[in-house]
Amino acid sequence: MRYAVPVSGGVVSAHFGHCEHFxxxxxxxxxxxxxxxxxxxxPGHQPGLLPQWLAEQGVSVVIASGMGxxxxxxxxxxxxQVIIGALxxxxxxxxxxxxxxxxxxxDNICDH
Numbered sequence: 001m002r003y004a005v006p007v008s009g010g011v012v013s014a015h016f017g018h019c020e021h022f023x024x025x026x027x028x029x030x031x032x033x034x035x036x037x038x039x040x041x042x043p044g045h046q047p048g049l050l051p052q053w054l055a056e057q058g059v060s061v062v063i064a065s066g067m068g069x070x071x072x073x074x075x076x077x078x079x080x081q082v083i084i085g086a087l088x089x090x091x092x093x094x095x096x097x098x099x100x101x102x103x104x105x106x107d108n109i110c111d112h
């Protein structure tokens with residue numbers, strides 16, 4: 001399974017659509033461990049682009065700090081699960097914590 005985490009300045013980006021990169025993390029869910037990861041530049045912030053682009057990258061789950069409701073709906077249409085309000089700043093730890101049921105979450109900081 002492939003996870004995507006928006007990254008800016010090496011940490012989980014506060015605003016999904018304005019991140020610099022995406023950490024794409026491949027996980028062996030039976031063993032709850034990371035089997036691959038890459039950092040890819042974001043293709044940019046255009047309405048509707050990121051959900052389809054991440055679906056094309058094989059992403060099944062997005063872990064984000066903040067995301068607007070329109071993007072959340074578009075991810076749902078692309079059959080991608082969205083985890084909002086992640087408080088972990090390290091993208092890899094965010095995925096591992098989610099896998100182990102320990103990802104701390106708070107409010108979605110985006111209100112649009």
